[in-house]
Amino acid sequence: MKHNDNHTFHFLSEIAKENTYRLLFPDAKAGMAIILLYEKLENGAFPDKFFKESDIHDALLKVSSVNLNNGQYHLKEQYNAIISDLQEYFLRYDEDKQQYSFKEYAYTFCRHAKETLKSFFDPTQIEVICTNLRDKLISCGTQEKVQEWFDLDFSAFKPRLKNQLDYLDKQIDQSVADLRENKRLSLQEGTILDTLRQIDERFEIVRSQNKELRTAFRATEEIRRLLNKYAEQYDSDEIHKGTDAAISFFQEMRHVLLLIDKRLDRIQPRIKQLFSNLNKPLFNVRIEKFLGYLIRNSTETNVEGRKELSLPDGIHPTITSHAVSNFTIVDRKSDLFPAKPKKRMVAVETPELKQKAFATTISQVFQQDDVTRWLGTIAEQLAEEKHVDLSDYFFRIIQEEKGDNTLGLAISVLYRAIKRYEQQQQYKVTINPAVTKSRQGIKTRLWQITIQQK
Amino acid sequence: MADNNTTEITPWSFLADSGAENYFAKVDYALKNGRHIQQWKEQAFWFRFIANNEESIKQYYRNYFGVSLEHGGEANEKYYYLDFMPDSRGNIPVDNRHFLQNEFVIVGFMLYKAIFIDNYIELSSVKAFQRILRQDYEEFKEGLFRVLAKAKSLKITQMTEGKMDSTVANAMKAFEKIGWIELQEDNFEVLPSFQRLPKLYADYINNIDEWIKTEATK
Numbered sequence: 093m094k095h096n097d098n099h100t101f102h103f104l105s106e107i108a109k110e111n112t113y114r115l116l117f118p119d120a121k122a123g124m125a126i127i128l129l130y131e132k133l134e135n136g137a138f139p140d141k142f143f144k145e146s147d148i149h150d151a152l153l154k155v156s157s158v159n160l161n162n163g164q165y166h167l168k169e170q171y172n173a174i175i176s177d178l179q180e181y182f183l184r185y186d187e188d189k190q191q192y193s194f195k196e197y198a199y200t201f202c203r204h205a206k207e208t209l210k211s212f213f214d215p216t217q218i219e220v221i222c223t224n225l226r227d228k229l230i231s232c233g234t235q236e237k238v239q240e241w242f243d244l245d246f247s248a249f250k251p252r253l254k255n256q257l258d259y260l261d262k263q264i265d266q267s268v269a270d271l272r273e274n275k276r277l278s279l280q281e282g283t284i285l286d287t288l289r290q291i292d293e294r295f296e297i298v299r300s301q302n303k304e305l306r307t308a309f310r311a312t313e314e315i316r317r318l319l320n321k322y323a324e325q326y327d328s329d330e331i332h333k334g335t336d337a338a339i340s341f342f343q344e345m346r347h348v349l350l351l352i353d354k355r356l357d358r359i360q361p362r363i364k365q366l367f368s369n370l371n372k373p374l375f376n377v378r379i380e381k382f383l384g385y386l387i388r389n390s391t392e393t394n395v396e397g398r399k400e401l402s403l404p405d406g407i408h409p410t411i412t413s414h415a416v417s418n419f420t421i422v423d424r425k426s427d428l429f430p431a432k433p434k435k436r437m438v439a440v441e442t443p444e445l446k447q448k449a450f451a452t453t454i455s456q457v458f459q460q461d462d463v464t465r466w467l468g469t470i471a472e473q474l475a476e477e478k479h480v481d482l483s484d485y486f487f488r489i490i491q492e493e494k495g496d497n498t499l500g501l502a503i504s505v506l507y508r509a510i511k512r513y514e515q516q517q518q519y520k521v522t523i524n525p526a527v528t529k530s531r532q533g534i535k536t537r538l539w540q541i542t543i544q545q546k
Numbered sequence: 547m548a549d550n551n552t553t554e555i556t557p558w559s560f561l562a563d564s565g566a567e568n569y570f571a572k573v574d575y576a577l578k579n580g581r582h583i584q585q586w587k588e589q590a591f592w593f594r595f596i597a598n599n600e601e602s603i604k605q606y607y608r609n610y611f612g613v614s615l616e617h618g619g620e621a622n623e624k625y626y627y628l629d630f631m632p633d634s635r636g637n638i639p640v641d642n643r644h645f646l647q648n649e650f651v652i653v654g655f656m657l658y659k660a661i662f663i664d665n666y667i668e669l670s671s672v673k674a675f676q677r678i679l680r681q682d683y684e685e686f687k688e689g690l691f692r693v694l695a696k697a698k699s700l701k702i703t704q705m706t707e708g709k710m711d712s713t714v715a716n717a718m719k720a721f722e723k724i725g726w727i728e729l730q731e732d733n734f735e736v737l738p739s740f741q742r743l744p745k746l747y748a749d750y751i752n753n754i755d756e757w758i759k760t761e762a763t764k
Binding site for chain 2: 268355359362376378380381382387390392399401402403410
């Protein structure tokens with residue numbers, strides 16, 4: 093079933109329009125009257141499901157007199173306005189019959205509220221629904237039928253099952269709240285024992301209901317299998333999506349059942365403990381007094397710069413244990429001996445490798461020659477001009493020399509020159525960071541380095 | 547005179563128990579660490595070992611360590627522990643004695659009150675307990691913040707709340723160590739031996755009215 097997504101529906105802005113919200117959720121008086129009529133419809137007071145305007149008036153009167161308590165307070169005008177509003181979503185007026193009936197929204201509105209309040213528990217109902225769901229799914233012969241099962245049957249079942257689980261959870265909540273409430277009321281009257289007993293029994297009931305629900309749930313296992321089968325059979329995105337959603341829904345519900353069980357597991361032993369605590373209300377009162385005394389009279393003291401709390405004078409501290417010595421384990425490491433053999437590297441000599449190694453060595457030797465030659469040139473210039481700009485040499489070497497390591501050569505030359513002339517007193521080597529030298533086509537830049545004969 | 551049909555109980559006869567080999571070392575460490583042993587999960591085996599040899603083990607600790615193996619609770623709620631007897635001259639050096647922090651005593655009583663007196667029976671989350679302490683006990687609030695967060699000012703701040711929470715969390719860890727509760731991250735379960743706390747202070751608790759009288763005359 094493809095939905096037309098071109099037109100997106102904005103619930104919030106839609107309901108915010110004019111009176112829409114008020115018309116969907118009428119005020120208490122109108123709403124109560126509708127519910128009164130609903131109950132009458134359910135009870136068969138209107139066999140053909142039609143009622144007269146006077147019935148609505150009666151209903152309105154009845155619900156207002158409940159609140160106003162002044163009998164005949166009745167404004168026809170006002171009632172007509174209410175009825176006209178209700179006609180939007182709740183009431184349909186049949187002009188031929190001159191009678192009213194409920195629109196579907198009115199039924200849903202009342203039914204939903206009723207079911208929420210009523211909290212019924214009926215695992216048999218769930219069982220019947222599960223079995224029906226399964227049978228229907230079995231009889232699905234086409235992809236369309238399976239899709240229909242998702243859209244109609246399954247989606248109707250989901251809220252009903254959830255309601256049942258909510259109901260169980262609510263029962264526990266209610267019991268726990270009752271217990272706390274009752275404790276306060278009945279301490280004097282001594283009825284807490286009865287309350288506890290009742291609550292303990294109620295928990296037993298919830299537990300058995302939980303179990304029943306799980307039994308009722310058995311058919312879902314088969315539904316899951318069928319769904320997987322269909323998902324394989326019909327290669328459709330919609331079916332796959334539906335199957336995934338249904339399976340995770342069942343998983344989630346199973347999880348909730350488990351949680352309810354766990355919750356009971358946790359609470360029930362405590363109820364038992366409360367039983368044993370009951371015969372000492374006096375002791376409990378004293379405990380509370382003692383606690384108050386401790387809180388009021390404990391004082392802070394400074395112990396070696398740390399703030400520590402001291403109990404009131406005369407109350408001894410609690411010793412809980414004495415430190416048990418820790419063993420220092422002297423362990424013979426089992427992985428040390430015998431030593432594990434290490435893999436030996438065997439160097440394989442090949443003529444290629446040999447040649448490569450030789451070439452590297454040779455080029456290093458040749459570079460030494462080049463360095464010496466350049467140092468000679470620098471020395472000559474220095475003797476003649478008493479001044480050499482090493483930075484210029486750096487770029488000259490890179491430009492004039494051939495080979496793949498001219499930069500390395502240039503660096504070596506400069507390094508050796510600086511080192512040589514720095515050691516001699518008659519020369520002065522100056523590195524001037526203020527002047528940066530560079531040459532076109534060479535990425536490297538360097539500060540000006542000069543050698544001056546004194 | 548020992549009956550011929552019964553074995554004489556000595557401070558070492560428990561060692562002849564078939565479970566001694568498996569359990570005694572563990573039980574010994576646990577007890578000396580201050581742990582309370584009850585019928586709870588794997589502790590149940592230890593519990594049974596002690597229960598089967600109670601008299602002999604009792605003698606062993608009394609004769610050699612000067613501490614007393616005691617029990618509290620009845621039937622399913624029974625638990626064993628070593629009483630270190632603060633005033634005794636037992637064989638345990640003072641330096642080796644570990645004291646439960648005084649703040650923790652107060653946290654313990656608050657936990658007792660919440661669950662057993664005020665019926666927060668579903669309370670099983672440390673976070674929830676912290677929240678209850680911060681919010682629900684109006685009558686104790688100021689005092690609690692003073693003793694648990696060491697807050698001087700009466701104005702409660704985020705920092706003092708954090709401090710109080712961490713004191714509570716540490717107390718819960720300490721209770722777990724001595725076997726009063728079982729703690730798994732945020733979840734805890736109060737075990738039968740938690741009843742040891744009011745028992746420990748029973749003599750004060752029973753005479754609390756006297757204490758309060760002296761408080762009033764101060």
